[in-house]
Amino acid sequence: MKIEVVTTLPELFEPFTKFGIVGRAIQNGKVDFSVLNLRNYTHDAHRTTDDYSYGTGVGMVMKPEPVFEMLDNYLSRHSRPWVVYTSPQGEVFDQRKAIELSKHKDLMFICGRYEGMDERIMTIVDEELSIGDFVVSGGETVAMVFIEAVARVIPGVVGKYESVEDDSFYNDLLDYGHYTRPSEYRGMTVPEILRSGDHAKIGKYLLKDALRRTMFKRPDLFLKHELSVEEKAALIDLFMEMHKKC
Ligand code: SAH
Numbered sequence: 001m002k003i004e005v006v007t008t009l010p011e012l013f014e015p016f017t018k019f020g021i022v023g024r025a026i027q028n029g030k031v032d033f034s035v036l037n038l039r040n041y042t043h044d045a046h047r048t049t050d051d052y053s054y055g056t057g058v059g060m061v062m063k064p065e066p067v068f069e070m071l072d073n074y075l076s077r078h079s080r081p082w083v084v085y086t087s088p089q090g091e092v093f094d095q096r097k098a099i100e101l102s103k104h105k106d107l108m109f110i111c112g113r114y115e116g117m118d119e120r121i122m123t124i125v126d127e128e129l130s131i132g133d134f135v136v137s138g139g140e141t142v143a144m145v146f147i148e149a150v151a152r153v154i155p156g157v158v159g160k161y162e163s164v165e166d167d168s169f170y171n172d173l174l175d176y177g178h179y180t181r182p183s184e185y186r187g188m189t190v191p192e193i194l195r196s197g198d199h200a201k202i203g204k205y206l207l208k209d210a211l212r213r214t215m216f217k218r219p220d221l222f223l224k225h226e227l228s229v230e231e232k233a234a235l236i237d238l239f240m241e242m243h244k245k246c
Helices: 010-016 020-027 064-075 095-102 119-124 139-152 161-165 199-217 219-224 229-245
Strands: 002-007 032-037 050-052 060-062 082-092 106-110 127-130
Touching: 002 010, 002 064, 002 139, 010 032, 010 139, 020 032, 020 139, 060 064, 064 119, 082 095, 082 119, 082 139, 095 139, 106 139, 199 219, 199 229
Parallel strands: 002 032, 002 106, 082 106, 082 127
Antiparallel strands: 050 060
Protein backbone atom coordinates (compact mmCIF):
# COMPACT_ATOMS: atom_id res chain seq x y z
CA MET A 1 0.00 0.00 0.00
CA LYS A 2 1.03 3.62 -0.50
CA ILE A 3 1.24 6.06 2.40
CA GLU A 4 2.02 9.76 2.16
CA VAL A 5 2.54 12.22 4.95
CA VAL A 6 1.99 15.91 4.28
CA THR A 7 4.05 18.05 6.65
CA THR A 8 6.21 21.13 7.11
CA LEU A 9 8.70 19.03 9.12
CA PRO A 10 9.80 16.17 6.84
CA GLU A 11 12.98 15.57 8.89
CA LEU A 12 10.87 14.19 11.73
CA PHE A 13 10.10 11.15 9.60
CA GLU A 14 13.70 10.20 8.82
CA PRO A 15 14.41 7.88 11.79
CA PHE A 16 10.79 6.74 11.87
CA THR A 17 11.02 5.32 8.36
CA LYS A 18 14.39 3.62 8.92
CA PHE A 19 13.79 1.49 12.01
CA GLY A 20 11.47 -1.13 13.45
CA ILE A 21 8.41 -2.63 11.83
CA VAL A 22 7.68 0.46 9.72
CA GLY A 23 11.28 0.64 8.48
CA ARG A 24 11.16 -3.03 7.50
CA ALA A 25 7.77 -2.69 5.81
CA ILE A 26 9.21 0.10 3.66
CA GLN A 27 12.43 -1.78 2.90
CA ASN A 28 10.64 -4.94 1.82
CA GLY A 29 8.15 -3.02 -0.34
CA LYS A 30 5.00 -3.70 1.71
CA VAL A 31 4.62 0.04 2.21
CA ASP A 32 5.54 2.61 -0.42
CA PHE A 33 6.11 5.62 1.83
CA SER A 34 6.69 9.24 0.90
CA VAL A 35 6.85 12.53 2.72
CA LEU A 36 5.40 15.56 0.95
CA ASN A 37 6.91 18.82 2.18
CA LEU A 38 4.29 21.58 2.16
CA ARG A 39 7.05 24.16 1.78
CA ASN A 40 7.64 22.87 -1.76
CA TYR A 41 4.22 24.27 -2.65
CA THR A 42 4.85 27.86 -1.53
CA HIS A 43 5.90 30.76 -3.76
CA ASP A 44 7.64 33.24 -1.46
CA ALA A 45 11.27 33.51 -0.41
CA HIS A 46 10.49 32.39 3.16
CA ARG A 47 8.43 29.41 1.97
CA THR A 48 5.61 30.48 4.29
CA THR A 49 2.97 27.90 5.18
CA ASP A 50 1.14 29.81 7.97
CA ASP A 51 -0.50 33.16 8.50
CA TYR A 52 -2.48 35.14 11.09
CA SER A 53 -5.90 33.96 12.17
CA TYR A 54 -8.88 35.93 10.82
CA GLY A 55 -11.19 37.35 13.46
CA THR A 56 -9.07 37.26 16.59
CA GLY A 57 -5.54 37.41 15.24
CA VAL A 58 -4.64 34.97 18.02
CA GLY A 59 -2.33 32.16 16.89
CA MET A 60 -1.18 31.17 13.45
CA VAL A 61 -3.14 29.07 10.96
CA MET A 62 -1.80 26.80 8.20
CA LYS A 63 -2.49 28.39 4.82
CA PRO A 64 -4.80 26.53 2.41
CA GLU A 65 -2.88 27.16 -0.86
CA PRO A 66 0.12 24.83 -0.24
CA VAL A 67 -2.22 21.97 0.71
CA PHE A 68 -4.45 22.41 -2.37
CA GLU A 69 -1.41 22.76 -4.65
CA MET A 70 0.23 19.69 -3.11
CA LEU A 71 -2.91 17.64 -3.79
CA ASP A 72 -3.31 18.99 -7.38
CA ASN A 73 0.30 18.06 -8.04
CA TYR A 74 -0.16 14.60 -6.50
CA LEU A 75 -3.34 13.95 -8.52
CA SER A 76 -1.55 14.87 -11.75
CA ARG A 77 0.65 11.79 -11.14
CA HIS A 78 -1.48 9.37 -9.07
CA SER A 79 -5.08 8.42 -8.45
CA ARG A 80 -6.85 9.94 -5.47
CA PRO A 81 -5.68 8.73 -2.07
CA TRP A 82 -7.89 8.45 1.04
CA VAL A 83 -7.11 11.75 2.76
CA VAL A 84 -6.94 11.83 6.56
CA TYR A 85 -6.47 15.05 8.52
CA THR A 86 -4.95 14.43 11.94
CA SER A 87 -7.14 16.52 14.22
CA PRO A 88 -8.25 16.54 17.86
CA GLN A 89 -11.75 17.16 16.51
CA GLY A 90 -11.88 13.88 14.60
CA GLU A 91 -13.19 10.45 15.50
CA VAL A 92 -10.83 8.80 18.00
CA PHE A 93 -8.55 6.29 16.28
CA ASP A 94 -8.64 2.66 17.43
CA GLN A 95 -7.62 -0.83 16.27
CA ARG A 96 -10.79 -1.17 14.20
CA LYS A 97 -9.90 2.03 12.37
CA ALA A 98 -6.32 0.78 11.83
CA ILE A 99 -7.67 -2.35 10.12
CA GLU A 100 -10.14 -0.29 8.08
CA LEU A 101 -7.39 2.12 6.92
CA SER A 102 -5.05 -0.76 6.03
CA LYS A 103 -7.52 -1.79 3.30
CA HIS A 104 -6.99 1.45 1.33
CA LYS A 105 -4.55 1.34 -1.59
CA ASP A 106 -3.27 4.82 -0.88
CA LEU A 107 -3.49 6.76 2.38
CA MET A 108 -2.49 10.39 2.83
CA PHE A 109 -2.08 11.93 6.29
CA ILE A 110 -2.15 15.72 6.56
CA CYS A 111 -0.35 17.06 9.64
CA GLY A 112 -1.43 20.39 11.06
CA ARG A 113 0.61 22.77 13.23
CA TYR A 114 -0.18 25.97 15.19
CA GLU A 115 -3.98 26.45 15.50
CA GLY A 116 -4.49 23.88 12.77
CA MET A 117 -5.34 24.09 9.07
CA ASP A 118 -7.49 26.71 7.37
CA GLU A 119 -11.04 25.28 7.47
CA ARG A 120 -11.25 25.23 3.67
CA ILE A 121 -8.97 22.20 3.49
CA MET A 122 -11.86 20.16 4.92
CA THR A 123 -13.30 20.11 1.37
CA ILE A 124 -10.47 17.77 0.32
CA VAL A 125 -10.35 15.70 3.52
CA ASP A 126 -12.12 12.31 3.62
CA GLU A 127 -11.93 11.96 7.39
CA GLU A 128 -10.54 13.64 10.48
CA LEU A 129 -8.91 11.32 12.99
CA SER A 130 -7.84 12.07 16.55
CA ILE A 131 -5.36 10.26 18.79
CA GLY A 132 -7.40 11.08 21.90
CA ASP A 133 -8.99 13.89 23.86
CA PHE A 134 -5.88 16.01 24.32
CA VAL A 135 -3.98 18.44 22.12
CA VAL A 136 -0.41 18.03 20.88
CA SER A 137 1.48 20.66 18.89
CA GLY A 138 1.51 18.95 15.53
CA GLY A 139 0.04 16.10 13.53
CA GLU A 140 3.42 14.45 12.82
CA THR A 141 3.72 12.34 15.98
CA VAL A 142 0.04 11.48 15.62
CA ALA A 143 0.51 10.36 12.00
CA MET A 144 3.46 8.20 13.10
CA VAL A 145 1.29 6.42 15.66
CA PHE A 146 -1.48 5.87 13.09
CA ILE A 147 1.01 4.59 10.50
CA GLU A 148 2.58 2.17 13.00
CA ALA A 149 -0.83 0.76 13.83
CA VAL A 150 -1.84 0.49 10.15
CA ALA A 151 1.48 -1.05 9.02
CA ARG A 152 1.24 -3.71 11.75
CA VAL A 153 -1.99 -5.11 10.39
CA ILE A 154 -0.91 -5.28 6.73
CA PRO A 155 -0.42 -9.03 6.11
CA GLY A 156 3.26 -9.88 5.77
CA VAL A 157 4.55 -6.87 7.69
CA VAL A 158 4.78 -8.57 11.09
CA GLY A 159 6.51 -11.96 10.68
CA LYS A 160 3.82 -14.01 12.40
CA TYR A 161 0.33 -12.66 11.71
CA GLU A 162 -1.03 -14.66 14.67
CA SER A 163 0.85 -12.31 16.98
CA VAL A 164 -1.07 -9.39 15.46
CA GLU A 165 -4.37 -11.23 15.85
CA ASP A 166 -3.58 -11.76 19.54
CA ASP A 167 -2.77 -8.09 20.10
CA SER A 168 -5.01 -6.15 22.42
CA PHE A 169 -8.17 -4.80 20.74
CA TYR A 170 -7.74 -6.88 17.56
CA ASN A 171 -10.76 -8.93 18.61
CA ASP A 172 -12.01 -6.43 21.19
CA LEU A 173 -10.10 -8.29 23.91
CA LEU A 174 -6.85 -7.41 25.67
CA ASP A 175 -3.79 -9.51 24.90
CA TYR A 176 -2.73 -12.27 27.34
CA GLY A 177 0.37 -11.87 29.53
CA HIS A 178 3.74 -12.66 27.95
CA TYR A 179 6.84 -14.25 29.46
CA THR A 180 10.33 -14.97 28.17
CA ARG A 181 13.47 -16.58 29.60
CA PRO A 182 14.64 -17.06 32.31
CA SER A 183 11.86 -19.35 33.54
CA GLU A 184 12.64 -18.28 37.08
CA TYR A 185 13.74 -14.82 38.12
CA ARG A 186 14.04 -13.50 41.67
CA GLY A 187 11.73 -16.25 42.87
CA MET A 188 9.08 -15.47 40.24
CA THR A 189 8.33 -18.33 37.89
CA VAL A 190 6.74 -18.53 34.46
CA PRO A 191 3.37 -20.34 34.73
CA GLU A 192 4.00 -24.09 34.53
CA ILE A 193 1.49 -24.65 31.73
CA LEU A 194 3.33 -22.31 29.33
CA ARG A 195 6.38 -24.56 29.65
CA SER A 196 4.41 -27.80 29.25
CA GLY A 197 4.49 -27.96 25.43
CA ASP A 198 0.79 -29.00 25.43
CA HIS A 199 -0.54 -26.63 22.77
CA ALA A 200 -4.23 -27.30 23.35
CA LYS A 201 -3.89 -26.56 27.08
CA ILE A 202 -1.69 -23.52 26.41
CA GLY A 203 -4.29 -22.16 23.96
CA LYS A 204 -7.06 -22.47 26.55
CA TYR A 205 -4.90 -20.95 29.26
CA LEU A 206 -4.00 -17.93 27.10
CA LEU A 207 -7.60 -17.36 26.07
CA LYS A 208 -8.65 -17.41 29.74
CA ASP A 209 -5.85 -15.01 30.60
CA ALA A 210 -6.97 -12.60 27.84
CA LEU A 211 -10.58 -12.80 29.09
CA ARG A 212 -9.50 -12.29 32.71
CA ARG A 213 -7.44 -9.21 31.83
CA THR A 214 -10.26 -7.74 29.76
CA MET A 215 -12.75 -8.37 32.56
CA PHE A 216 -10.64 -6.59 35.19
CA LYS A 217 -8.90 -3.89 33.16
CA ARG A 218 -11.33 -3.00 30.36
CA PRO A 219 -14.77 -4.54 31.02
CA ASP A 220 -16.27 -1.97 28.61
CA LEU A 221 -14.75 -3.96 25.72
CA PHE A 222 -17.22 -6.78 26.38
CA LEU A 223 -20.04 -4.46 25.34
CA LYS A 224 -18.89 -4.53 21.72
CA HIS A 225 -17.53 -8.07 21.67
CA GLU A 226 -19.60 -11.03 20.63
CA LEU A 227 -18.30 -14.06 22.54
CA SER A 228 -17.51 -17.21 20.56
CA VAL A 229 -18.52 -20.64 21.92
CA GLU A 230 -14.87 -21.22 22.88
CA GLU A 231 -14.73 -17.91 24.73
CA LYS A 232 -17.99 -18.62 26.56
CA ALA A 233 -16.60 -21.97 27.72
CA ALA A 234 -13.36 -20.30 28.85
CA LEU A 235 -15.34 -17.64 30.74
CA ILE A 236 -17.37 -20.30 32.57
CA ASP A 237 -14.10 -22.02 33.52
CA LEU A 238 -12.76 -18.73 34.74
CA PHE A 239 -15.84 -18.02 36.86
CA MET A 240 -15.61 -21.51 38.37
CA GLU A 241 -11.94 -20.95 39.27
CA MET A 242 -12.75 -17.57 40.81
CA HIS A 243 -15.68 -19.09 42.72
CA LYS A 244 -13.40 -21.82 44.14
CA LYS A 245 -10.93 -19.17 45.33
CA CYS A 246 -13.68 -17.21 47.19
N1 SAH B 1 -6.58 24.52 17.71
C1 SAH B 1 -6.77 23.13 17.42
C2 SAH B 1 -5.56 22.31 17.83
C3 SAH B 1 -4.38 22.56 16.97
S1 SAH B 1 -3.02 21.60 17.46
C4 SAH B 1 -7.99 22.61 18.18
O1 SAH B 1 -8.13 22.97 19.35
O2 SAH B 1 -8.79 21.85 17.63
C5 SAH B 1 -2.07 21.57 15.97
C6 SAH B 1 -2.17 20.32 15.12
O3 SAH B 1 -1.75 19.20 15.86
C7 SAH B 1 -3.56 19.99 14.62
O4 SAH B 1 -3.89 20.68 13.44
C8 SAH B 1 -3.47 18.48 14.38
O5 SAH B 1 -2.95 18.19 13.11
C9 SAH B 1 -2.49 18.05 15.46
N2 SAH B 1 -3.16 17.50 16.65
C10 SAH B 1 -3.18 18.04 17.89
N3 SAH B 1 -3.84 17.26 18.75
C11 SAH B 1 -4.28 16.19 18.05
C12 SAH B 1 -5.05 15.03 18.39
N4 SAH B 1 -5.52 14.82 19.61
N5 SAH B 1 -5.29 14.14 17.41
C13 SAH B 1 -4.86 14.35 16.15
N6 SAH B 1 -4.13 15.43 15.77
C14 SAH B 1 -3.84 16.34 16.70
